[in-house]
Amino acid sequence: MDKKILILFILFVSTNVTAGFCGGTTPCNCGDVIMNSTVLTKSLTCNGTALTIGNNNLELNCNSNILGTFTHGNGIGIKIDQKSNVTITNCLFESQGNAIYLINSTSIELTKNAITKNDFAINIQTSNQIIITQNTITDGQISNHSNQGIYIVATNNTIIEGNYLENVSIGINLVETITQAINTNSSIKNNKIINTAMGIGGTIKNSLIEDNTLFDLKYSGIYLKGENIVIKNNSIKKINYDGITLTDTKNASLTENKIISCEKGITALAINEKLTANKNILCYNKIDINNETSGAIGVNNTCNTPNNWNDETTKGCTFQCKINRPPIILYTNPNNNPNITLLIDRNYTFSITADDPDGDELYYDWFFDDKPVDSNGPKYSFTYSKDLAGRHQISVIVSDSIDSKNVTWKIAVQKNKVIWDFPRRP
Structure with a gap:
């Protein structure tokens, strides 16, 4: 082989497989490990993992640059493994298997990112003190149930707030492990989930779901099991199946939720201990409350079509739904x-x-x-x-x-x- 050709071939291979260190004033390229806080200066289209966080106590600001992949559904945008005090912000992700993959890490903030056409937009495994705010996640394939918006496994002290999710399979999925390690102390507030298969699902403990909007979903709005769960003041409309389903649950509270135009408003299954439902508005559903357990009580609810449900002071619901007036x-x-x-x-x-x-x-x-x-x-x-x-x-x-x-x-x-x-x- 000609020596010039051989030298060019070696240089070409080395520039495509060798990862370097970046951060601070050193710009980042595909496959690099970020060691210091940095602002991304260009978009990257990569094979494999685009960028890896290699140190604690840093911030990556993508400055609205895109992290993409050559092959749809493969690779990772940003990987964070066993790190702490890291912020990822202003990043645009396209077409990875995982846009953000986070495992065994603590005190991580993911904020103001836009993620589209990914199998897992945000994938978090066995971590602690995670903040996920003001992200936009869109355009997964809702027929493919591997596609997830925010996917969290056995993670504690998570704040999920102010995110917008549309056209993904499951908006927020809270998953327990094979050994039954579950998500605890989750706060899920002020998120908007539209045109997904399911809105919020999984297993949680000691958690709050409040002020979320779920609209036009193909299956269920909220489908949960666990214990010590508060579901409060959520707007759930136009759901093909149940607005809220609780199963295998201990000590759950449903308060001031508005559930409209679903197959069933609330379904209670196999409640092992008390379910309290107070001041919910459940109207224009085929069945407003479907109670299949003896462990549920409530008062001051509004509904017209209960099944096996009575408020404490009356048969059925305390208040009746008004006749709707069209636009x-x-x-x-x-x-x-x-x-x-x-x-x-x-x-x-x-x-x-x-x-x-x-x-x-x-x-x-x-x-x-x-x-x-x-x-x-x-x-x-x-x-x-x-x-x-x-x-x-x-x-x-x-x-x-x-x-x-x-x-x-x-x-x-x-x-x-x-x-x-x-x-x-x-």
Whole structure:
């Protein structure tokens, strides 16, 4: 072999497999070990593990740079093993097997990261004092049950607060080990979980689940077992199965939760010790409370369709659900004329103003020719391209999660007229 070719080959191999140290003023590359606090200066697309935390007491600020992989579903974005006092912030992760993999570590903060198209967005194993706040986790494959948003195994003293999770298999999964080590002292607050298979599930002890929003889930909202669990003031709407299911549970408290439009609002299974349900609003579910245990008591709940449930002072629930009043369409822009003509290569905005007479939150689903589009507010903006010339329709469904109203615009998309300006004879 030619010596020049051999030297070039050796240099090429060494630059692709040799990991170095980075941090401080030393920039990071694929496979590096971070030894000091640093701000990432560039995006990295790597095989294997992109970056490893190699020291305690440091912060990695990705400065909105992307950590990605050449092969979807493989590799790790950031690995933290047996470390303490580490912060990971402002990172964008795409397409790894694990965006953040954390094991046997203490006092770790994961904040303001955006994670998309990962099998495990945040994977935490047997750790302590973990803070997970203000992260955005989206676009897993909800048909693939290996896809997880926040996945936590046998970890103590965890704060999960202010995160947004959409279109993953399980939003927050709290897992016990084979030896039945479970998650303890978890605080799960102010998270928003939308369009997942399950919202919050698993096994916990001495934990609080409060002020979370769960909407449009394909299976269950909250499905838990464990002991000393407080579930308080959560909004759970439009769930295909149960809003809240508790099984094999000791000393659980359900208070002031609002559970609307589910198959079953609350299901209590095999409660070994007391379940207390007070001041919950359970309305417009097929079954509001499904009680299959003798260990449940409650008072001042609101429901219409209980199964084997009585509040302490009355048969069924203390209060009855009111008749829901559907949303009201106030006006649309453009006006809902039978036919609207649009020109290609121009930007258009359709909007709708609606009100709910009961003060319920409204949700908007937009469609182009009956196919969902990426807009979930009262406006839909787009630019028509030339391949869309012809007749179409734009529609929106406005829902309070119980009743809905819809508006449809029929449109004709036309090519721009060409004006020919022939030269005049002199």
